Structures are given as structure tokens and as C-alpha cells.
Amino acid sequence: MAAGTRSVFFHIDLDAFFASAEELDDPSLAGKPVVVGAAPGHRGVVSTCSYAARRYGIHSAMPISEAYRLCPEAVFLPVRMARYAELSSRVMAVFQDYTPDVVRVSIDEASMDMSGTERLWGSPSAAAASIRDRVQDEIGLSISIGVAANRYVAKVASGTMKPAGLVVVPEGEEAAFMAALRLKDLWGVGAKTRARLTELGIDSMERLLALSPECVSSIFGNAGGDFIYRAARGIDPGIYGGESKSRSISSETTFETDVVDREYVEGVLLGMAEELVSRLYAEGACSRCAVLKLRYDDFETLSARETRPAPFAGSSGVYEAARGLLERKWNGRPLRLVGLGLAGLDEGGSGQAELFEERGDREARVERAGIAAARKGLGKLTRARLVPRPPSD
Numbered sequence: 001m002a003a004g005t006r007s008v009f010f011h012i013d014l015d016a017f018f019a020s021a022e023e024l025d026d027p028s029l030a031g032k033p034v035v036v037g038a039a040p041g042h043r044g045v046v047s048t049c050s051y052a053a054r055r056y057g058i059h060s061a062m063p064i065s066e067a068y069r070l071c072p073e074a075v076f077l078p079v080r081m082a083r084y085a086e087l088s089s090r091v092m093a094v095f096q097d098y099t100p101d102v103v104r105v106s107i108d109e110a111s112m113d114m115s116g117t118e119r120l121w122g123s124p125s126a127a128a129a130s131i132r133d134r135v136q137d138e139i140g141l142s143i144s145i146g147v148a149a150n151r152y153v154a155k156v157a158s159g160t161m162k163p164a165g166l167v168v169v170p171e172g173e174e175a176a177f178m179a180a181l182r183l184k185d186l187w188g189v190g191a192k193t194r195a196r197l198t199e200l201g202i203d204s205m206e207r208l209l210a211l212s213p214e215c216v217s218s219i220f221g222n223a224g225g226d227f228i229y230r231a232a233r234g235i236d237p238g239i240y241g242g243e244s245k246s247r248s249i250s251s252e253t254t255f256e257t258d259v260v261d262r263e264y265v266e267g268v269l270l271g272m273a274e275e276l277v278s279r280l281y282a283e284g285a286c287s288r289c290a291v292l293k294l295r296y297d298d299f300e301t302l303s304a305r306e307t308r309p310a311p312f313a314g315s316s317g318v319y320e321a322a323r324g325l326l327e328r329k330w331n332g333r334p335l336r337l338v339g340l341g342l343a344g345l346d347e348g349g350s351g352q353a354e355l356f357e358e359r360g361d362r363e364a365r366v367e368r369a370g371i372a373a374a375r376k377g378l379g380k381l382t383r384a385r386l387v388p389r390p391p392s393d
Contacts, residue, residue, distance in 0.1 A: 008124050009112065009114065009147070011109070011146045013109050015143060015164065016054075017048060017141070029050075033056060033058070034074065035067050035075065039064070045060075046064060047271075049074075056071040064076070079271060085107060087141065092104055098117065098121060106251045114127060124147045124168060125168050128168070142164045146167050147166075148169040152234070152237060153236070160181070169234075175233050178234040183204065186228075191257050192297050193297070200219070224298045248343040248344070253272075259338075262332075265330075265335065269323065280345075286311035286346050289308075289344045291343050292304050292329065292340060294326075295336045308321070
């Protein structure tokens with residue numbers, strides 16, 4: 001960034017992405033409560049739900065049984081990760097038209113460094129509106145955008161006026177913007193942390209901001225205390241710090257409530273593996289290195305990687321590596337965030353063929369067919385573990 005150029009970051013979030021993708025492919029679902037995840041009557045959780053479903057109190061990571069109790073008339077659908085990955089790639093391509101500095105945070109989120117682009121695209125608000133309109137008009141999906149001088153405040157701003165929101169936080173007004181929010185709007189501070197704050201009589205941003213950094217650290221430890229103290233003041237705590245913007249791809253999710261269910265975490269990783277391999281195939285790349293990221297309820301964050309002699313063989317290979325890393329590194333403590341990435345991407349190398357051949361012709365055909373179907377809007381191929389069964393009698 002040139003000297004004197006002010007920092008401008010966009011954080012873009014696809015609104016109720018999986019449910020919106022289902023409505024895009026089946027317009028008859030528009031306006032209905034749509035729940036993407038497992039089927040009622042079986043163990044599983046909500047992956048995403050439409051805004052109509054949220055009016056009943058349904059939210060992501062909620063047990064399907066509870067979602068069914070709240071809204072038995074909802075439409076319950078399986079996860080179609082290949083289709084979502086294809087749509088996500090199209091959306092990300094629009095972002096790349098505006099700046100090469102795009103961090104793909106997950107399948108439905110991206111952070112863009114738009115510093116120094118005003119001569120090309122006009123004011124930040126004009127550029128953001130242009131991006132939002134293009135995604136809606138060209139792809140048929142709704143996005144919300146937060147604009148700020150740092151990535152964290154942009155991330156928070158993107159969630160304050162959904163759906164199809166556009167919130168600009170002027171430089172220098174980050175602290176005032178954060179101070180006006182509710183504690184529940186402080187991204188990265190989950191329900192358990194808020195409950196602990198409430199126990200101590202800290203039930204508003206005003207009271208949180210009155211605490212010294214030493215006091216916050218005494219409650220939540222050095223890592224957690226530093227994160228909360230900085231975030232509450234609109235100072236970027238480094239949510240994407242140390243993550244490469246090139247030669248790697250990744251996906252992560254922050255849980256609405258802390259998670260201790262290993263089977264659920266493994267299911268999340270399986271979905272991420274499907275997504276990452278779809279992106280690899282679309283980019284003509286391969287990888288030998290899987291990276292697992294875990295963040296505990298006290299904000300302690302760790303990562304681990306596994307590098308193999310040959311490129312991964314389809315999503316099964318990526319998932320096996322991720323599951324092995326989880327087995328070795330997770331001690332069962334409540335998880336706030338989980339992420340999966342592939343590093344050391346080799347574009348155009350011989351490994352691309354191995355990616356879909358090492359496991360044999362059958363898996364290669366299935367992986368290719370699923371991605372090809374998704375590109376045509378026909379994505380119906382999904383791993384059995386991600387497909388809900390009909391409820392038992």
C-alpha cells in the first residue's frame with residue numbers, strides 16, 4: 001500500500017448461503033422456512049436455515065430435533081456442498097474483479113483489501129454497492145457488506161444489517177461504532193463468554209469498556225482478555241493474522257455455541273473437505289498438506305498440519321488427514337471455531353490427475369460428476385454421511 005493511502009477493507013458475507021442456494025435452484029422455496037442439514041427424526045444439526053426459518057428461533061448448529069419442534073412445517077434439505085462450492089467460486093470471481101487482495105475466509109465469507117482503489121471504483125460505499133448489485137444480478141444471491149479501516153470492524157459491520165446490508169464505518173469512528181453495539185454483536189465472543197460476563201455484572205458494552213486490560217485478562221486469560229479488550233474498542237485483534245493469501249485455500253466456521261460433540265465436528269470437517277476439493281478441482285490445483293485450526297472457548301488457538309508424499313486423493317484423503325489431526329490435537333475442550341485448509345498448492349502439476357485417480361476410477365467418476373453437475377446447477381451428488389435419511393415411523 002502506497003504511503004498516505006488510507007486502509008479500506010470490505011467484509012462480505014453471503015446471506016443464509018446454503019438456504020439461499022436451495023431457493024435459487026428451486027424458486028418455489030422462496031419465503032418458506034428452509035432448513036439445510038439432517039432430517040428430523042435423526043441425529044444431526046442445522047447447517048444453515050433461511051430467514052423465514054429464523055423467525056421461529058431456528059439457527060445454525062441447533063439440533064435438528066429442536067428445529068423440527070420449533071417448526072415442523074419447515075422444508076428440511078440435505079447439504080449439497082459441491083453446488084455451494086460452485087456458487088461460492090462464482091461469487092469470489094466477482095470480488096477478484098475489484099481487487100486481487102481477497103482472503104477467502106470460508107465458503108460464504110471473504111475479506112477484501114480495497115485500499116487505494118477509489119480511482120478505479122469510486123468511494124468505498126459506491127464500490128460496495130456495485131459488488132452487491134453484481135452478485136445479485138449475475139448470480140442471484142444476496143450478500144451483506146461491512147466497510148471499515150480494519151478487517152475486524154468490517155466483519156462486525158457486515159452482520160449488523162442483514163440481509164443485503166451495506167454498513168460503512170468511517171475511519172476514526174471504530175470505537176464509537178463498537179460502543180453502540182450489544183454484547184451479542186461482538187464477533188468472537190460466544191454465549192459462554194457472555195454468560196461469564198453477565199455473572200460478573202458486565203451486561204453491556206459500556207460496562208465492558210470500563211474494564212482495564214488487566215481486569216479482562218484476569219477473567220479470560222492473556223489470549224482471551226487481549227482479544228476481548230481490543231475487539232470491544234474496534235482494534236483489529238488479528239483475526240486473519242498469519243494466514244497466507246496465496247498458495248493455500250481454507251474454510252472455517254465459528255460456532256454459535258461452543259461444541260464438544262466429536263461426531264458433529266467430524267461432520268463439519270467432512271463438509272469442508274468436500275468444499276476444498278471442489279475449489280482445488282476448479283482451480284486446476286493439487287495439494288499434499290492439510291492444515292487444521294482449532295479455537296477453544298478461552299480463545300486459545302492452535303493449528304496442526306500433515307504433509308503427505310503424494311497429493312491428496314479426493315475429499316476422502318483430505319478428510320482422513322483432518323480427522324487424524326483432530327484425533328491427535330483436540331483434547332475434548334469446548335470448541336469455538338474449527339477450520340481446515342490446504343497449503344502448498346501446486347497449480348497445473350501432475351498431482352491434479354492424482355487428486356482424482358489415486359483412489360480409483362469409481363471415486364474419480366463420482367467426484368468429477370458431482371462437480372460437473374454443480375456447475376450446471378444440477379448438484380445432487382452428496383456423500384452419504386451428509387444426506388439426511390427420512391424420519392423413522
